Amino acid sequence: xxxxxxxxxxxxxxxxxxxxxxxxxxxxxxxxxxxxxxxxxxxxxxxxxxxxxxxxxxxxxxxxxxxxxxxxxxxxxxxxxxxxxxxxxxxxxxxxxxxxxxxxxxxxxxxxxxxxxxxxxxxxxxxxxxxxxxxxxxxxxxxxxxxxxxxxxxxxxxxxxxxxxxxxxxxxxxxxxxxxxxxxxxxxxxxxxxxxxxxxxxxxxxxxxxxxxxxxxxxxxxxxxxxxxxxxxxxxxxxxxxxxxxxxxxxxxxxxxxxxxxxxxxxxxxxxxxxxxxxxxxxxxxxxxxxxxxxxxxxxxxxxxxxxxxxxxxxxxxx
Amino acid sequence: xxxxxxxxxxxxxxxxxxxxxxxxxxxxxxxxxxxxxxxxxxxxxxxxxxxxxxxxxxxxxxxxxxxxxxxxxxxxxxxxxxxxxxxxxxxxxxxxxxxxxxxxxxxxxxxxxxxxxxxxxxxxxxxxxxxxxxxxxxxxxxxxxxxxxxxxxxxxxxxxxxxxxxxxxxxxxxxxxxxxxxxxxxxxxxxxxxxxxxxxxxxxxxxxxxxxxxxxxxxxxxxxxxxxxxxxxxxxxxxxxxxxxxxxxxxxxxxxxxxxxxxxxxxxxxxxxxxxxxxxxxxxxxxxxxxxxxxxxxxxxxxxxxxxxxxxxxxxxx
Numbered sequence: 001x002x003x004x005x006x007x008x009x010x011x012x013x014x015x016x017x018x019x020x021x022x023x024x025x026x027x028x029x030x031x032x033x034x035x036x037x038x039x040x041x042x043x044x045x046x047x048x049x050x051x052x053x054x055x056x057x058x059x060x061x062x063x064x065x066x067x068x069x070x071x072x073x074x075x076x077x078x079x080x081x082x083x084x085x086x087x088x089x090x091x092x093x094x095x096x097x098x099x100x101x102x103x104x105x106x107x108x109x110x111x112x113x114x115x116x117x118x119x120x121x122x123x124x125x126x127x128x129x130x131x132x133x134x135x136x137x138x139x140x141x142x143x144x145x146x147x148x149x150x151x152x153x154x155x156x157x158x159x160x161x162x163x164x165x166x167x168x169x170x171x172x173x174x175x176x177x178x179x180x181x182x183x184x185x186x187x188x189x190x191x192x193x194x195x196x197x198x199x200x201x202x203x204x205x206x207x208x209x210x211x212x213x214x215x216x217x218x219x220x221x222x223x224x225x226x227x228x229x230x231x232x233x234x235x236x237x238x239x240x241x242x243x244x245x246x247x248x249x250x251x252x253x254x255x256x257x258x259x260x261x262x263x264x265x266x267x268x269x270x271x272x273x274x275x276x277x278x279x280x281x282x283x284x285x286x287x288x289x290x291x292x293x294x295x296x297x298x299x300x301x302x303x304x305x306x307x308x309x310x311x312x313x314x315x316x317x318x319x
Numbered sequence: 320x321x322x323x324x325x326x327x328x329x330x331x332x333x334x335x336x337x338x339x340x341x342x343x344x345x346x347x348x349x350x351x352x353x354x355x356x357x358x359x360x361x362x363x364x365x366x367x368x369x370x371x372x373x374x375x376x377x378x379x380x381x382x383x384x385x386x387x388x389x390x391x392x393x394x395x396x397x398x399x400x401x402x403x404x405x406x407x408x409x410x411x412x413x414x415x416x417x418x419x420x421x422x423x424x425x426x427x428x429x430x431x432x433x434x435x436x437x438x439x440x441x442x443x444x445x446x447x448x449x450x451x452x453x454x455x456x457x458x459x460x461x462x463x464x465x466x467x468x469x470x471x472x473x474x475x476x477x478x479x480x481x482x483x484x485x486x487x488x489x490x491x492x493x494x495x496x497x498x499x500x501x502x503x504x505x506x507x508x509x510x511x512x513x514x515x516x517x518x519x520x521x522x523x524x525x526x527x528x529x530x531x532x533x534x535x536x537x538x539x540x541x542x543x544x545x546x547x548x549x550x551x552x553x554x555x556x557x558x559x560x561x562x563x564x565x566x567x568x569x570x571x572x573x574x575x576x577x578x579x580x581x582x583x584x585x586x587x588x589x590x591x592x593x594x595x596x597x598x599x600x601x602x603x604x605x606x607x608x609x610x611x612x613x614x615x616x617x618x619x620x621x622x623x624x625x626x627x628x629x630x631x632x633x634x635x636x637x
Contacts, residue, residue, distance in 0.1 A: 015441040024443035030435060031452050034511060038455060040478060041467055053476040131364070134357035142354035150362070157369045159620050161572040163596045164613035167606060168372035168379070171386060191368040194361055223353055254462035254575035259601055273466040273579055283470060290463050301458045305451045309519050312457075316561060317523050 041294075045287035052283040066100070067284030069093045070277060071110050071292075075102040077278070110289055113271040117251060117293075119182055120267055124189035125246040129239060131190070132197025137227060139198065140205035141213075151199070155314065158195045162255040173260060180261045188256055193246040196314060200245065203315035204238025205231070244300050245311040251297060268293050373617075380610035387604040400611035410612070412587065413595045417571070419502055420591060424509040425566045429559060431510065432517025437551075439518070440525045450522065454515045461512065465579030468508045469495065495581055498588045505577050505589050509570065517562045524558030525551070557634045564627040571620045592616055 015023070043061075044052050045068065051061040075097050086103070089095040097104050138144060139151060169188060170179070178184035212234065213226040221229065232239075254269040261267070272289045275282050301308070309317055380401070383394040404410055435453065439446050456464070471479045472494040484490040494504045532550050541549070574593040577583070583590035583598070590598075596616065600609035 020441050020443040023438040023441035024445070027435065027438050027443075027446070027449050027453070031449050034453060034456060034514075036478070036482070037464075037467065037471060037511070038459075040471065044470075055475045057476050057478050057481055131361050135361040138354045138357035142350055142357075144354050144358055150358070154361070154365065156621070157365060159568055159572075159617070159624060160369070160373070161574070161593050161596070161613070161616055161620070163574055163593050163600065164376065164617055165369070165372055167386075167600050167610055167613060168375040169368070170601075171375070171606075172372065174389075187364075188368065191364050194365060198361060223350055248458060252460035252462075254460065254578070255597075258462075258578075259597075269460050269462045269575070272463055286466065290467065293463060294459055297458050297460075298455060301455060302451060305454070308454065309523050312516060313520065313561065313565065317520065317558075 038294075041287050042291050044283055045291045047284050047287075049277055049282060049284055052287075064096075064284075065093070066096055067282075067288035069096050070108075070282055070285040071275070071288040072108055073097065074105045074108050075100070076105045077102050109271070110268075110275075113266055113268045114292070116182065116265055117267040117269075120185045120189065120265070121247050121250040123182070123186040124193060124250045125243050127186065127190040128193035128197045128246050129201075129243045132194055132201050132242065133232075133235070133239060135194075135198045136201030136205050137231065139202050141210070151202075154195045154198050158192075158314075162192075163259075166256060166259045169256075170260060180263060180265050182265045184260060185257065185265055185267070188260070189246075189250040189253060192253075192256075193249055196249070196311075197242050197246060199314045200242045200311060201235070201238055203310070203318060204235050204242075207238075207318075208234045241304065241307040241311060244304055248297055248300060376610045376613055379607055380614050382607045384607045385604050386600075386606040396607065400608050401615070403608065404612050404615060409587070410592075410595070413590050413592050416502065416588060416590060417592045420505055420509070420573070420589075421567065421570050423503075423506045424513070424570055425563060427506065427510045428514045428517045428566060429562065431514045432562070433521050433555075433559070435514065435518040436521035436525055439522055450519075454519060456512045457515045459512070461576040462579045464508065464512060465576040468504075468580055472504060496585055498585055501581055501585060501589050505580060508576060508580060509573070512576070513566065513569075517566070520562045520565075521555060521558050524555040527558075528554045557631060560627065560631045560634050564624060564631060567627060568620060568624055571616075571623070 046063045046065070047061045048064045048066050049070075051058055051064075054061075073093070078101065080101065083098065083101060083103070086098075089098050094104055139147060144150065173179040173184050178187070208231060212230050213223075216226040216230045217223065252269065253267070257267045258270040261270070268289070272286055272293060275286045275289060277285060304311065381395055381397060383396050383400075385391065439450050471477045474480050474491070474493045474496075479494060480490060480492065492500060494500050528550065532554070533546060536546050536550060572593060573591060574597065577589060577591055577594055578597070581589040583594045587595075592612075593616070596609055596612055599605050599612060
């Protein structure tokens with residue numbers, strides 16, 4: 001990266017090589033330091049419960065899949081004689097369980113909780129993006145009375161602390177039987193995400209030239225047809241970006257899930273911290289659950305990196 | 320509601336395929352109908368899930384209602400819930416804890432985030448890769464992050480104490496069990512998680528500065544120091560205030576991370592306002608009292624945001 005190669009017209013302003021090296025070293029140092037917790041979680045998921053609470057902590061430990069096996073199963077302890085009298089294990093994971101002097105008792109609830117997260121995440125994302133797209137188009141193209149106030153009102157709904165909203169929503173859901181249901185959480189997350197969805201999508205819609213629809217309408221399309229056939233395809237990137245942000249919010253949400261669900265519709269975030277093994281928290285199983293839970297978000301973050309700024313500032317900054 | 324009815328009638332008309340060119344007036348009408356049809360569902364949902372609960376909360380805040388005794392007689396207590404909240408010394412302790420958390424986490428995030436943004440703006444080799452890597456913590460679920468920091472802070476088998484000792488720091492302390500250290504533990508974790516957010520915002524700010532400003536300064540032989548104070552900082556200021564606004568709202572509402580990390584403890588030194596609210600509302604079931612607290616918190620957040628927005632407008636105008 002010599003100064004000559006830089007095409008941005010910043011020739012004389014190009015940082016010196018020494019400054020670049022120094023900046024690079026500092027940033028890489030910060031990046032490594034800030035990734036230690038993440039790496040440690042993934043490493044813990046491949047340890048045995050004994051290694052996970054070893055003192056002093058081990059930098060490297062024999063890799064093991066026990067965390068993942070414990071995450072998906074429930075087990076019960078048996079005596080040595082009983083264990084010896086059993087037929088040999090038929091699967092690799094049963095073998096791992098037997099090595100801990102235990103037998104398989106059945107599947108755990110983790111898979112259900114994960115599935116709940118997927119269902120509720122996708123359900124609410126679909127709804128809030130669909131509603132947000134319609135509202136954003138109207139705000140972008142039509143003269144809606146009190147538009148600015150409405151838009152600010154939509155944004156201000158994000159300022160309510162979730163716990164404050166949870167009190168009346170808890171009572172409301174108890175009255176109409178939506179407590180601990182998938183529909184209840186889907187509706188709630190849809191509403192929370194609407195502010196983000198409307199604001200982000202309005203920005204994306206504003207960027208699509210009006211001339212496209214006007215041309216289509218001159219050709220005999222109605223406004224609605226022009227919206228469906230011309231605007232929607234143009235807004236596809238914006239819609240996808242918005243969808244991922246809504247999904248990540250619903251995926252990570254904890255307060256409502258904790259207070260409004262207990263069993264049937266509980267999502268992963270309130271569940272993962274409660275995974276217990278023998279004699280306390282089962283850290284490798286929790287780490288395994290966390291790893292599986294964080295994986296989709298990590299992938300989405302990398303996919304989203306160009307639009308991230310826009311999403312986290314509600315479209316206030318476009319790049 | 321009548322406007323919505325117009326919208327309802329307009330739909331089938333709009334649904335026909337390839338209709339003849341509509342009249343100008345009809346088209347205008349259908350635009351308006353379409354506008355209401357498109358905005359209507361969003362507004363209705365927000366009314367049902369935000370305004371209605373808000374009104375309900377306000378109403379509850381004047382009662383002695385308890386959600387665990389739904390059949391008890393509803394007692395109107397006037398404004399006494401509010402006066403009790405404001406006179407409660409525990410609340411002021413919570414507010415102090417919240418203020419400590421807000422001030423330090425946001426200060427550290429702004430300083431570190433700005434520093435990182437300045438460094439990344441040097442455009443060294445691989446800067447875009449590292450800016451993505453640094454962003455990862457802020458995308459994670461705060462509750463799960465809180466759970467695992469509990470593991471890292473564990474004095475025996477956690478890695479935090481060992482890393483501190485490795486870099487020459489003291490040993491034998493308990494981050495989460497100590498009344499002086501645990502308020503800093505939540506600041507530390509929040510800073511770890513949200514510094515990338517500030518960095519991303521301020522990096523955009525730095526990149527929005529037109530290069531000719533620096534070129535002009537170069538001609539005037541301005542020192543690096545002068546360039547920073549006279550060009551960089553004033554130009555980035557609106558972005559700094561925007562970052563402040565977003566962090567202020569988010570950290571004031573903060574619940575999930577702290578709930579898992581310390582659950583307000585030890586004692587109540589990290590019991591932020593939102594944690595206290597949850598205890599009052601969902602553990603002690605003092606619904607009326609906690610509704611009053613919820614309204615007070617909402618007004619506080621709203622007020623703080625408004626002040627910051629005003630400030631942002633002033634900064635932008637310069």
